[in-house]
Amino acid sequence: MKRNTALDRLEIFIGRWITEGETAGGSTQPMRIVASDVYQWAPGRHFVMHPAYGRIGQLGVGGLEVIGYDASTDQFRTHFFDGDGNISTQTLSCRDDTWTWQGAHVRCIGVFTEGGTILTARHERSDDGIHWMASMTVTLRKVE
Numbered sequence: 001m002k003r004n005t006a007l008d009r010l011e012i013f014i015g016r017w018i019t020e021g022e023t024a025g026g027s028t029q030p031m032r033i034v035a036s037d038v039y040q041w042a043p044g045r046h047f048v049m050h051p052a053y054g055r056i057g058q059l060g061v062g063g064l065e066v067i068g069y070d071a072s073t074d075q076f077r078t079h080f081f082d083g084d085g086n087i088s089t090q091t092l093s094c095r096d097d098t099w100t101w102q103g104a105h106v107r108c109i110g111v112f113t114e115g116g117t118i119l120t121a122r123h124e125r126s127d128d129g130i131h132w133m134a135s136m137t138v139t140l141r142k143v144e
Contacts, residue, residue, distance in 0.1 A: 003045060003046060004046075004069050004071055006069050006071075006074075006076075007045065007046065007069050010048050010067060010076070012116045013048060013050070013067075014039050014040060014048070015039060015142045015143075015144055016036070016037075016038050016142070016143050016144045017036070017037040017038070017039070017119070017140040017141060017142055017143065018036060018037075018143055019033065019034070019035040019036065019052070019138050019139070019140045019141075020032075020033065020034055020035075020138065020139055020141075021033045021121075021138030021139055022136065022137065023056060023136045024133070024134035024135050024137070026133065026134075031056050031057035032056075032057065033054065033055070033056050033136060034054050034055050035053060035055070035061070035138075036052065036053055036054060037050065037051075037140055038050065038052075046068060046069075047066055047067065047068045048066070048068075049064065049065075049066060050064065050066070050067065051063075051064050052064075060083075061082075061083060062082070062083045063080055063081055063082035063083055064080070064081045065078055065079070066078065066080075066081075067092060075092070075093060076091065076092035077091060077092065078091075078101060088103055088106065089103065090106070090107075097111055097113070098110070098111050098112075099111075104129055105126050105129060106123065106124070106125050106126075107123070107124050107126075108121050108122065108123045108124070109122050116142070117141065117142040118139065118141055118142070119139070120139050120140075121137070121138050121140065122134065122136075123135045123136045123137070123138070
């Protein structure tokens with residue numbers, strides 16, 4: 001299968017990142033987030049694998065995101081498998097340096113700055129897919 005050149009847009013993610021931020025307060029105190037994110041091409045460069053491990057407060061968290069391109073819809077698709085056994089899917093789109101993940105109950109807007117070495121991501125969640133509330137803000141810094 002010929003590799004779709006749209007996948008080249010994902011190159012900005014490739015590398016090792018240190019992630020820091022905090023959860024949104026809401027009715028609870030914000031918790032500190034510290035994590036390690038790795039984005040790497042799967043064999044054949046048709047998919048990006050993104051394992052992430054870290055802590056939210058004292059809670060260990062992690063998972064694996066797989067990003068691919070669906071030529072029939074002209075969209076990137078993500079599949080996230082978390083450490084609790086949950087699976088979620090999202091669309092992923094980009095415009096200039098801004099990337100948007102959109103799922104049924106989660107969404108995120110990430111903006112690359114500093115020549116692609118900083119990614120600031122604002123996450124939101126919704127119980128009904130209509131009313132959204134901030135869930136966390138993180139900054140990823142590329143370390144290699």
